[in-house]
Amino acid sequence: MSQPSVRLIEGVRPSDETVSFMFEGEKLTGWKGEAIASAVMRAGLRTLRRTRIGDEPRGYYCGMGLCWECAVHVEGQGVVRSCSEPVREGLVISFADGRWDK
């Protein structure tokens, strides 16, 4: 894991309550109410999905629900936009399009 790609703005206080969830096999922690993409980027991961054909990394891009570059698969729920979907305790999340080569 590398350095977080985002950091909290001074003076912003997230919830004290945390939740843990799985992202691509890694156990991560988020704040209650935090968007999945925010928690993943804080953990130092930039890639939110990999493309079907070229297996290229994609990340948070439009931040407003338009581009679907942040699409992730949530077990039992389907594909959601991680820029707006909040983390919840116990979520099992993986890349939206899977890996066709594996």
Added chain:
Amino acid sequence: MSRPVVIIGAGPAGLSCAWELASAGREVVLIDDNGMAGGQYFRQLPETYQVSRDARLLRDKARFDELAKVLTLPGVRYLSSTVVWGAPGNKTVAYAGPTSSGRIEASAIVIATGAQEKSLPFPGWTLPGIISAGGCLNLAKAHGMVPTGRVVVAGNGPLVLVAAATLIAAGAEVVGVVEAQSDIRLASAAVSGLFAAPGVLRTGIGYRARIMAARAGFRTGWMVAGARGKDRLTAVGIAPVGADGRPRRDKQQWIEADALVVGYGLLPGTETARLFGCRTEHNPALNGLVPWRDDTLRTSEEGIYAIGDGAGIGGVEVALLEGRIAAHSIMGTRAPASLASRYRRLDGYRRKLNLAYRMPQPLLAATDDTIICRCEELTLGRLLADPGRGRNSLNAVKTSSRLGMGRCQGRNCLHVASSLLGLATDDLTTHPRARPPLKPLAVGLLAADKDAGSAMEPDEITLSE
């Protein structure tokens, strides 16, 4: 029971329209596909977050709280996380959401769906670490975050300065600001007044002065030409804008960066208006394709109104005023004279501003192996070779290549594809139509439609006329 007014979009325009109607006792249904009201401009942090008074977070919270009180007024039904996906005819709206799915027959429909950002595909633009200007503002406003490391901001239009000023104020390390328009005698004050929260305004001017003084940091007449990195961005290539609207790669320079914020302008989002059969026209002063409107803000269709950025880029102040004006048109009442004159002034101003930023040539930075359609992974080279191109029709290219047929439904690529492929942009009959469902929907939500029936496609509406 009388039919309600249905407002699509709970951003500044939709909320302000709902206020005016509901406070006069009219019934309103406000439908928004976001989980929280406010649109992009009034994005708020999750309710579980707190903010200290001296937080370096620029947002217009007090005004939003005031405006959002409309959601609790009697007579206002607010459907959040709900998509308007079809127009089954006769001023009827088909909607689907987590709490209910169905049809509403409206006395009037107000389309207030806002803007989207213009894409500028360039080599490497899909790398993680490259985010849109709106995405950057939302990162701060909705998530309380800024990118770490060295940040470059590049684009064309008021959002460049707004994004840069917001980042600086929030403590990010901005190492370069790159604006494509070289001739910007832009009234920063007024710019920020239309597009940014109070506070960004002063910061914007101060910041601009500072980067001007530092020289190296702020370039006008330059654009992004490429990005380097393997799994993440590591460097941004910038170059002067050539007379043909392309970067002069012979003069390209590389800036080491961890994040790149790109904002090449805003476009009115017109899918909903087109779905409802509203006539559209190109208007450069309003930043592109817009629904045709008369003085009352009514579209070509009886009882259907279009307001805010989705009807022409103008920012938050214009949107708030248009919401009130449309409400008066719907009620058949006269808008107060002060409202009308303020609107005339701002409307004139935003048109001048949009034209001032307009580039003589559309900017093009893609090379043959640049991805154009992010969802279907189609490169420019692949699209240039597409047989559909020979028919000079974007729709033909779409059908044969799958351009614009992925999850974003063409919102990222279709508006730039015409100029990249050298196709006629003015002939709208060659463009893909807005079709139901307007956005990807879970089948379960559609299946829950309690008033199910057929939803015509826009071209069927024309055929049956």
